Amino acid sequence: MRWTVQSEEKLYTDPWLDIRTAHVDIGKGRALDHRLIRTPPGAGVVAVDDARRVLMIWRHRFITDAWGWEIPIGRIEDGETPAEAAAREAEAETGWRPGPLRLLLTVTPTPGISDSRHHIFRADGAEFIGEPTEDWESSRVEWVPLDDVHRLIAAGHLMSGTSLAAVLYTHSTEPAAPPRARGDGPPANG
Numbered sequence: 001m002r003w004t005v006q007s008e009e010k011l012y013t014d015p016w017l018d019i020r021t022a023h024v025d026i027g028k029g030r031a032l033d034h035r036l037i038r039t040p041p042g043a044g045v046v047a048v049d050d051a052r053r054v055l056m057i058w059r060h061r062f063i064t065d066a067w068g069w070e071i072p073i074g075r076i077e078d079g080e081t082p083a084e085a086a087a088r089e090a091e092a093e094t095g096w097r098p099g100p101l102r103l104l105l106t107v108t109p110t111p112g113i114s115d116s117r118h119h120i121f122r123a124d125g126a127e128f129i130g131e132p133t134e135d136w137e138s139s140r141v142e143w144v145p146l147d148d149v150h151r152l153i154a155a156g157h158l159m160s161g162t163s164l165a166a167v168l169y170t171h172s173t174e175p176a177a178p179p180r181a182r183g184d185g186p187p188a189n190g
Contacts, residue, residue, distance in 0.1 A: 001026070003025065003026050005022050005023070006023045006031070007023045008022045008023075009021045011035075016039065016040070016075075018037070018038035018039070019036075019038075020036050021035055021036075036114065037114040037115070038115050039115065040075050041075075042118045042119070043074070043076050043083070043119045044071045044072055044073025044074070044089060044118060044120050044121070044162065045087070045121050046104060046120060046123070046170050047123040048125070048146065048174065049126070051143070051145075052146045053143035054143065054146055054167055055090070055098075055141070056141075056144045056163075057069070057070055057072060057140070057141050058140040059137060059138040061160075064159075066156070068156070068157050068159045069152060069163065070163040071120070071166055072086075072090040072092075072094050072137075073086075073089055073163070074092075074093070082103075086119065091129065092132060092133045092137075093138065094138075095128060095133075096128055097126055097127045098121075103122075104120045104121055104122040104166065105166065106119050107120060107162045107166070109161035109162050109165070118162045122170065149167055149168065
C-alpha cells in the first residue's frame with residue numbers, strides 16, 4: 001500500500017538537516033503524523049587495490065560511542081557532481097586520490113525516517129598524495145583485505161550502513177582470491 005504525504009511542517013532546519021512532521025494518509029481512511037529527516041545527498045568511494053584490499057578509515061562515532069571501519073564518504077557540495085564529491089572526500093579523509101570512478105550503487109540507508117541518498121563509486125586503486133587534510137575524521141587509514149569483511153562484521157567493526165552495503169556489494173562482485181598454497185615448497189612429484 002502506498003502512503004501519501006498530505007502536508008509537512010518544518011520542526012528544525014540547518015545546513016545538514018531538515019527535520020519535519022509529515023501528515024501521511026496510510027490508506028483505508030487512516031492517517032498518521034510521521035517524523036522525517038531530509039538531508040543533502042552524499043558520495044563515497046570503495047577503492048580496491050590489486051591485492052583485493054579496500055581503502056578504509058578507522059573512526060569513532062560519538063553518537064553510538066562505537067569504533068569501526070568506514071569507506072570515505074561525505075556531503076555533495078553545491079555545484080559538485082557525485083563523482084567529484086566522492087573523489088574530494090576520499091582525498092580529504094584518507095590522503096589517497098582514487099583511480100577513475102564508476103558508479104557502484106546508490107544507497108538509501110534509513111528510508112523509514114530519512115531521504116538520505118548516498119552515491120557510492122568504485123575505483124581500481126588510488127595514489128597516495130599526502131596526509132589527510134581532514135585528520136579529525138579518523139584515527140587510522142588502511143587498506144583492509146576484502147576477505148576480512150565477514151570477520152569484521154562479526155566483530156562489530158564494520159557497522160555503518162552505507163559502508164557495510166558498499167563493501168559487501170564489492171565483496172560479492174569481486175573475483176575470488178586465488179587459493180593460498182599449502183606447504184613451504186613446490187608440490188612433490190608423484
